Structure formats: structure tokens, C-alpha cells
Amino acid sequence: xxxxxxxxxxxxxxxxxxWSSGSSDRTVRVVVDAMGGDNAPxxxxxxxxxxxxxxxxxxxxxxxxxxxxxxxPDARHVELVHAPDVITFHDEPVAAAxxxxxxxxxxxxxxxxxxQADAFVSAGNTGAxxxxxxxxxxxxxxxxxxxxxxxMPAAPTPLAMLDIGANAECRPExxxxxxxxxxxxxxxxxxxxxxEVGLLSIxxxxxxxxxxxxxxxxxxxxxxxVRFRGNVEGRDIMDxxxxxxxxxxxxxxVALKTIEGTAKAVMKAVRQAIDANLSTKxxxxxxxxxxxxxxxxxxxxxxGGAFLVGMKAPVIIAHGSSRARGIANAVRQAARGxxxxxxxxxxxxxxxxxxxxxxxxx
Amino acid sequence: xxxxxxxxxxxxxxxxxxWSSGSSDRTVRVVVDAMGGDNAPxxxxxxxxxxxxxxxxxxxxxxxxxxxxxxxPDARHVELVHAPDVITFHDEPVAAAxxxxxxxxxxxxxxxxxxQADAFVSAGNTGAxxxxxxxxxxxxxxxxxxxxxxxMPAAPTPLAMLDIGANAECRPExxxxxxxxxxxxxxxxxxxxxxEVGLLSIxxxxxxxxxxxxxxxxxxxxxxxVRFRGNVEGRDIMDxxxxxxxxxxxxxxVALKTIEGTAKAVMKAVRQAIDANLSTKxxxxxxxxxxxxxxxxxxxxxxGGAFLVGMKAPVIIAHGSSRARGIANAVRQAARGxxxxxxxxxxxxxxxxxxxxxxxxx
Numbered sequence: 001x002x003x004x005x006x007x008x009x010x011x012x013x014x015x016x017x018x019w020s021s022g023s024s025d026r027t028v029r030v031v032v033d034a035m036g037g038d039n040a041p042x043x044x045x046x047x048x049x050x051x052x053x054x055x056x057x058x059x060x061x062x063x064x065x066x067x068x069x070x071x072x073p074d075a076r077h078v079e080l081v082h083a084p085d086v087i088t089f090h091d092e093p094v095a096a097a098x099x100x101x102x103x104x105x106x107x108x109x110x111x112x113x114x115x116q117a118d119a120f121v122s123a124g125n126t127g128a129x130x131x132x133x134x135x136x137x138x139x140x141x142x143x144x145x146x147x148x149x150x151x152m153p154a155a156p157t158p159l160a161m162l163d164i165g166a167n168a169e170c171r172p173e174x175x176x177x178x179x180x181x182x183x184x185x186x187x188x189x190x191x192x193x194x195x196e197v198g199l200l201s202i203x204x205x206x207x208x209x210x211x212x213x214x215x216x217x218x219x220x221x222x223x224x225x226v227r228f229r230g231n232v233e234g235r236d237i238m239d240x241x242x243x244x245x246x247x248x249x250x251x252x253x254v255a256l257k258t259i260e261g262t263a264k265a266v267m268k269a270v271r272q273a274i275d276a277n278l279s280t281k282x283x284x285x286x287x288x289x290x291x292x293x294x295x296x297x298x299x300x301x302x303x304g305g306a307f308l309v310g311m312k313a314p315v316i317i318a319h320g321s322s323r324a325r326g327i328a329n330a331v332r333q334a335a336r337g338x339x340x341x342x343x344x345x346x347x348x349x350x351x352x353x354x355x356x357x358x359x360x361x362x
Numbered sequence: 363x364x365x366x367x368x369x370x371x372x373x374x375x376x377x378x379x380x381w382s383s384g385s386s387d388r389t390v391r392v393v394v395d396a397m398g399g400d401n402a403p404x405x406x407x408x409x410x411x412x413x414x415x416x417x418x419x420x421x422x423x424x425x426x427x428x429x430x431x432x433x434x435p436d437a438r439h440v441e442l443v444h445a446p447d448v449i450t451f452h453d454e455p456v457a458a459a460x461x462x463x464x465x466x467x468x469x470x471x472x473x474x475x476x477x478q479a480d481a482f483v484s485a486g487n488t489g490a491x492x493x494x495x496x497x498x499x500x501x502x503x504x505x506x507x508x509x510x511x512x513x514m515p516a517a518p519t520p521l522a523m524l525d526i527g528a529n530a531e532c533r534p535e536x537x538x539x540x541x542x543x544x545x546x547x548x549x550x551x552x553x554x555x556x557x558e559v560g561l562l563s564i565x566x567x568x569x570x571x572x573x574x575x576x577x578x579x580x581x582x583x584x585x586x587x588v589r590f591r592g593n594v595e596g597r598d599i600m601d602x603x604x605x606x607x608x609x610x611x612x613x614x615x616v617a618l619k620t621i622e623g624t625a626k627a628v629m630k631a632v633r634q635a636i637d638a639n640l641s642t643k644x645x646x647x648x649x650x651x652x653x654x655x656x657x658x659x660x661x662x663x664x665x666g667g668a669f670l671v672g673m674k675a676p677v678i679i680a681h682g683s684s685r686a687r688g689i690a691n692a693v694r695q696a697a698r699g700x701x702x703x704x705x706x707x708x709x710x711x712x713x714x715x716x717x718x719x720x721x722x723x724x
Contacts (some may be wrong), residue, residue: 093393155631165564170570202527202615210530210612235618250572253564255611257596258617262624265600266660269517271633273652283648290635290642299633303500 026057028338029117030331034062034088038122038321044123045070047327052077061108062086084106089320093127094191094322095136105129112193112313114132119334121305123318123327130308130317131165137311140343142351145170146310147178147186148317150251150256151303152242153263160186160195161237162249163249164256164306170248173197175216179226180349181309182244187190188342189333190243198232198242200251206231212248220246225349263298304329310346313337347358389414389417390700391479391639392693393470396424398486400683406485407432408691414439418697421479423470424448445469451682456488459497461691467491471498476673480694483667485680485689489721492528492670492679499673502705504713507532508672510611510679511547513665516602517719522548522557523599525611526618526668532610537561537578540713541588543671544606550702551669553697560594560604562613568593574610580607587711596620625660666691669699672708 001225032048041062047058049071052058057077060067064082071078083104087096100106105124111117113136119138122129132144139146147163162182167174179197186195199217201209206217206233220228232241248253270291274284284291296302304326305318314337318330337343394410396403402426411433414420414568422429426444435438445466449458462468467486473479475498482499484491492508501508509525524544529536541559548557561579563571569578570593580591594603596617608615632653636646647654658664666688667680676699680692699705 075708155627168564168570198618202530202612202619208530213530213612234616234621235623237620238623247616250564250575251613254562254596254613254617255620257564258599258620259596259624261597261600262621263628265517266595266625266628266656269656269659270653273649273656277651279648280652283645286641286645287635287649291632294628294631294635298628343500 004133010064014233026339027057028119028335029057029059030338031059031061031111031117031120031333032062032327032331033104033120033122033124034067034080034106035083035104036057036122036129037318037327038123039323040123041070043068043323044327047322047324047329048331049075049078050328051331051335056331058331059108061106061111081107081111087125087128089125091125093125094126094131096128097131106132106136108223109133110343112137112315118338119316120315121316121327121330121334123305123320123322123330126165126317129315133308133311133315137313137315139310140312140347140351143181143310143346144177144264145174146308147174147181147307148252148306149182150252150306151190152237152256152259153298153302154238154243155297156240157192158190158303159237159240159243159245160190160255161245161247163247164252165249166308167249169250170212172212172215172219175212175246175248176219176223176226177310177350178246179220179223179228179244181225181346182246183225184342184349185307185309185343186243188340188345189336194227194242196227196229197230197244197246198236200232200234200237200247200255203229203235203349204233216246247295257360260300267295280327301326301329304331304333305331309342312343314342373378377469388701389419390417390481390697391421391422391623392394392696392700393421393473393482394689394693395470395482395484395486396422396442396703397445398427398468398484398491399680399689400485401685403429403432405685406689409491409684409692411437411440411685412686412690413511413693413697418693420693421471421473424466428660443469443473449487449490453487455487456493458487458490459493468494468498471495472668473679480700481629481676481678482693483678483686483689485667485682485698488527488679490680491677495673495677496671499675499677502674502709502713505543505672505708506539506672507526507536509536509543510614510668511544511671512614512668513620514599514607514618515660515662515664516600517659518553518602519554520665521599521602521605521607521708523607523609523614523618524671525609525614527611528670529611530648531612532574534574534577534581537574537608537714538585538588538673541582541585541590541606543708544608544712545587545589546704546707547669548605548705550704554605556589558589558591559606559608560591560598562596562599562607562609562617563593564595566595572709578608581647583669583709622662623700629657629660632717663691666693666695669695671704674705675700676704 048058085102087103148161148166186192305316308315316330410420447464449465511524616674667678671675678692
């Protein structure tokens with residue numbers, strides 16, 4: 001079997017290396033929505049070119065003229081599929097996913113649906129990516145709701161948190177499924193052996209939280225598939241109390257953005273401290289290289305993107321502001337999603353049989 | 363009238379000064395639960411002594427022998443009321459508030475109820491403080507639910523966020539009332555003129571969020587009392603996009619603890635960067651004083667505690683881990699709550715008449 005590299009976190013950078021030396025030798029094809037994101041198509045194409053190689057072929061979907069211009073004449077392992085339309089951040093997600101069938105986003109999804117590609121990456125409209133995934137890629141049989149699973153920076157290694165925005169409101173049973181899917185993601189994609197799960201709440205006691213959280217606690221505690229460590233609190237996320245944090249998409253999205261905003265604000269305060277006077281400026285110069293490492297470790301681009309778990313193919317939602325590095329890491333993460341045991345694992349645990357036997361989207 | 367110092371944030375340190383030079387000349391009596399908190403009674407008593415003065419009399423409630431020992435023989439402006447029992451962090455909040463009538467927490471609340479003191483401070487069991495407040499201090503007439511309002515560190519000045527934990531689940535109407543109370547708090551206690559309110563959600567658009575949040579958005583947008591700036595996201599809290607962030611007690615508690623945890627994790631990473639080698643250690647030494655300022659600005663003790671708004675008297679819930687400085691600032695904040703126009707303002711806007719005419723607790 002395609003086993004995870006047990007016991008330690010595997011970054012997207014390492015994926016090609018780990019995989020070449022491993023048991024899988026297949027080539028994967030990853031669709032990249034060339035028109036999605038604040039820095040599309042330039043940075044998206046640049047990132048796609050960085051990640052493309054012998055094992056990872058990239059299919060860029062987007063405006064032929066605009067994207068073609070960005071490709072070097074000798075570009076290898078990359079092909080371009082023309083899509084005349086674009087879904088923007090201003091489009092209403094569900095309507096756009098249904099109607100803009102000539103958009104790069106929908107055309108890319110269809111390539112995955114038709115088996116012409118194995119995975120999908122976009123830095124575009126998150127809601128539209130989720131809606132189009134449900135319409136064209138479909139859920140794994142037995143999965144009630146897909147969830148967006150994010151790799152969160154934490155010391156000494158990152159952890160997984162889901163859902164960070166696909167479902168604003170969740171029933172307890174959804175949260176239990178997120179636990180199972182998050183565990184599979186941490187194990188198969190992040191390389192964490194025997195990942196432990198915490199439920200985000202407002203106190204350690206099982207009686208704390210909303211009605212849905214209290215009920216989800218019971219379901220998770222009673223589910224032998226879930227390695228459940230009980231409730232965790234906001235401060236436990238960055239403190240790395242567990243490997244997988246489960247929450248609804250509203251709370252998870254607020255927590256994710258709060259972490260990003262707080263990390264940015266604190267680093268800004270540190271920069272201002274350095275700028276205070278000549279002596280602090282000298283101090284800052286001596287610390288520069290190390291502080292860059294701190295900044296980089298907190299950078300979401302390091303992890304590429306968030307993974308929409310529960311679908312029949314890996315769908316990666318990169319940060320809207322992704323630059324080339326973020327896109328390249330998102331492509332690597334998508335590739336790892338394909339060659340790992342993630343999808344079969346979710347299908348085994350939540351459904352009946354393989355990920356191919358799924359039901360249609362709601 | 364007792365006007366706020368308009369246009370700038372007033373820290374708890376400044377409260378006595380601002381107030382002596384202002385129009386109010388009354389003396390306030392603040393009850394301090396001497397037995398509440400991780401560092402009770404030692405640090406609590408120390409903090410109470412720091413804050414006590416001509417204008418702020420402190421009534422320490424707790425074990426006579428243990429607390430009495432900590433008071434200097436010539437202690438002025440401080441008195442001690444014996445309470446034989448204690449509510450701990452392990453007690454079930456509502457049951458303890460009802461049954462442990464000889465606890466420092468409940469006896470202190472009763473002193474406020476009986477008019478023997480004007481405000482209440484505890485670093486103890488938050489749930490028990492909220493439950494006891496409802497039982498003994500009572501809500502202001504017209505207030506559906508009290509909310510815990512926290513002063514959050516942000517640059518250049520702090521902002522208010524509520525509810526951070528009194529109500530795990532909130533109806534839209536509750537959130538609207540929180541907006542009105544949060545505005546009054548920012549104006550009267552924090553000294554922010556014309557505070558602006560944001561509703562915490564997962565996107566700027568009014569269609570984003572849970573059903574309750576979408577409905578609350580409509581209520582707040584249509585309420586002439588609320589200076590509403592629309593939805594804000596997690597990253598906007600520390601970015602200081604608005605003066606008051608409104609949310610339910612579950613999301614607010616997660617966001618607050620996530621901010622604390624993230625700030626701590628980032629400062630730890632910076633410390634580790636400083637420890638990397640001799641050159642970075644020198645850099646750190648040059649930066650030390652400025653980095654302490656950053657750390658202090660992020661320290662919740664700077665702000666003393668969270669304010670339970672909507673009650674007939676100021677009730678301050680200090681951080682469980684508060685040391686003397688945190689307790690002293692909590693007492694100062696309580697005093698400001700008494701002399702400011704906060705309570706009359708909430709009563710005027712949400713009820714009919716003065717805070718004295720309130721209904722009983724539910």
C-alpha cells in the first residue's frame with residue numbers, strides 16, 4: 001500500500017522526493033485554474049511551472065492568449081486548455097458555478113470529472129470552487145458534506161484544521177465525519193502517524209459549547225474510528241495540543257483568519273520595535289535572517305493551500321493572494337493527494353468501497 | 363454630565379487621574395473576590411492594595427485569616443469581609459452560584475445587591491460570576507442577555523469585543539443588543555468618541571455567515587442606534603478595522619483565546635530566533651526594552667479584565683491567571699464603570715428609564 005511517511009510531517013517541497021523513492025511510480029495530472037486569484041495569471045503560471053515535472057504534469061486552464069504569453073517556448077510537462085470565461089471574487093458562487101460553464105474554474109473541474117486530470121488547484125473564489133466541486137467532481141459515497149482542511153502553522157510541526165469555511169452551519173454528524181476525514185488527511189497527506197483529534201470549543205469539559213458541539217463531542221467520543229482527545233480551546237491551536245482540530249466552517253474560518261491577522265500584527269509590532277532607534281535597528285540587522293525564518297514558517301504559502309476533503313478527487317483551494325511559491329506548493333499538495341491513500345481511506349471509513357462509487361452532489 | 367474623554371482611549375491607569383480632574387467627585391466602593399483566581403489570595407490582595415485610594419475603596423471578601431495576614435497593619439481604603447467558603451474552577455457554575463451562599467463570590471455579589479458596594483471584581487470561575495450576577499446583581503431592564511465585553515490589544519489603541527463567553531448561543535436580537543452595549547462601553551469606559559461597530563462573520567458580504575449572523579446583520583443595519591460598519595473577519599480584529607466587534611459567546615471566546623495563543627506562539631518564536639546564536643543574542647539584547655513593550659501591549663493584564671455588560675452594576679471578570687497588576691487594573695476599570703455614564707446609557711438605549719428600574723434575573 002501507499003503508506004504515509006510515518007511519524008513526521010512531510011512538507012509539500014518534499015513530496016516529489018518522498019514519492020520517487022517510495023512505492024508509487026505513477027504520473028499525475030493536476031489542473032491549475034490559471035485565472036483564479038489576485039495575482040492571476042502571472043504568478044499562477046509561474047508557480048505551475050515551478051511544480052511541473054516528470055511526475056507532475058500541469059494542465060493550465062485559462063485564456064489562451066494571456067496564459068500562452070507567459071509560457072516559455074520550451075515549457076515541458078505543462079499544457080494549456082483554453083477557457084474564454086472567468087469566475088471572479090465578485091461572482092455569486094453557486095450561480096457562477098452553474099452558469100459560467102466556459103470559465104477556467106468550471107472547465108478545469110470538468111477535466112477532472114472526465115478523468116483527463118487527477119486533481120484541481122485554484123486560488124480563485126472559494127465558494128465557487130466548493131460549489132463547482134459538488135457539481136462536477138462529486139462527493140465520495142457516504143460523505144455528507146465536504147470540508148475545507150487547512151494546514152496551520154504551529155511549532156514544531158503544522159497541524160490540520162477543518163472545516164475552515166465550506167459549511168457555515170454544521171450538524172453534529174458532520175463534525176464527526178470531519179474528524180474521520182481530518183485524521184485521514186493528517187496521516188496520508190501530512191505524514192503524521194496516528195493523528196489525534198480535538199474538537200474546538202470554549203472549555204475542556206464535555207458540557208461546554210453550543211448544543212451541536214456538545215452532541216458532536218459525544219459522537220466523537222463514542223466512535224472507535226476517531227482518536228479523540230476531547231475539546232480544545234482557541235489557544236490550543238497554535239500550541240499544537242492535537243494534530244487535527246475539528247470545528248464548523250464559521251468558527252474555523254474566524255479562527256484561521258484570526259491567527260493570520262494576529263501573527264501579522266505581532267510581526268508588525270516587532271518590526272516597529274526594530275525601527276525605534278539606531279541601537280534597535282542594529283539589533284534587528286543581527287536578527288534579520290532568523291526573523292525571516294519565523295515569518296516564513298507563519299506564511300500560509302508554505303503549505304500551498306487548503307484541501308477540500310470528501311470529494312472524489314483532490315481539490316486544493318490556494319490563498320487568494322498566493323504568489324508563485326504558494327501555487328507550486330498547492331500543486332505538490334494536490335499531487336500528494338492523488339498518490340497517497342487519502343481518498344481510498346475516506347471511502348473505506350465513511351462509505352462503502354472505493355472513491356469511484358460515490359453518490360452525486362446535493 | 364459625566365462625559366467620556368472623547369476621541370482617545372483611556373487606559374485603566376489613567377482613570378483616577380482623569381476622574382479627579384473631571385466632574386465626578388464621588389467615592390466608589392469596589393468588592394474584590396479575594397479568593398478567586400489562580401494566584402488568590404496573595405496577588406489579588408496585592409493588586410487590590412495597589413488600586414485602593416481616596417476615591418476607590420476596596421472591600422476584600424474572603425477568608426479572614428488568610429486574607430488578613432496579607433494586609434499591612436496600616437492599610438487604608440481597604441476593608442475585609444469574612445467569607446468562609448470558596449467557589450473553585452471545578453465547581454459547576456450555576457449550582458455553585460445558587461448553593462455556595464457563604465462563598466466569597468456570592469457574598470461579594472450580595473454586598474453589591476444590597477448597595478453596600480458599587481462594583482464587583484473576580485478572577486475566579488467565569489461561569490459562576492455570570493450566574494451569580496444574574497441571581498444577585500440583576501440585569502438592567504430591557505437587556506435580554508448580559509455579555510462579556512473584553513478590551514482587546516490592537517494598534518494603535520485597543521478595541522472592544524463582545525460576547526466572549528457568557529452566551530454560547532445567541533439569537534439575532536441578542537447580537538443587536540450587544541452592539542448597543544458594546545458601543546456604550548467603548549464610548550463611556552474606553553473613551554472612544556463615536557465608536558463604530560462590526561459584526562464578526564466569514565466575509566464582508568451581508569449574505570455571509572450563519573443564519574443568525576445574516577439576520578443580525580439586517581437588524582444592526584436597520585437600527586439607528588448602531589453605528590454599523592458591516593461584517594468584519596477574523597483578521598480585522600487585530601487590524602483594528604472597527605472599535606467594537608460583536609459576536610456570539612462561542613465564536614468570541616474562540617477568537618479571544620486564538621489571539622492570545624497566537625500572540626504567545628509568535629513571541630515565543632521570536633525569543634527562539636534570539637537564542638539561535640551569539641550574534642542573534644546580541645541583537646536581542648539591543649532590542650530587549652522595545653520587545654518588552656510589545657509583550658506588555660499584548661498582555662491582557664494591561665486591561666484588567668472583561669466587563670459583564672448589561673448588569674445593574676459593573677462586574678469585572680479578570681483573567682484567571684491575573685497577577686497584582688491585572689487585579690489593580692480590573693479595580694480601576696470597575697471604578698470607571700461606576701462613575702461613567704455606561705449603565706445609564708445602556709438603560710436609556712435598551713430599557714425604559716434608569717438602571718435601577720431593572721427586571722429580575724432569569
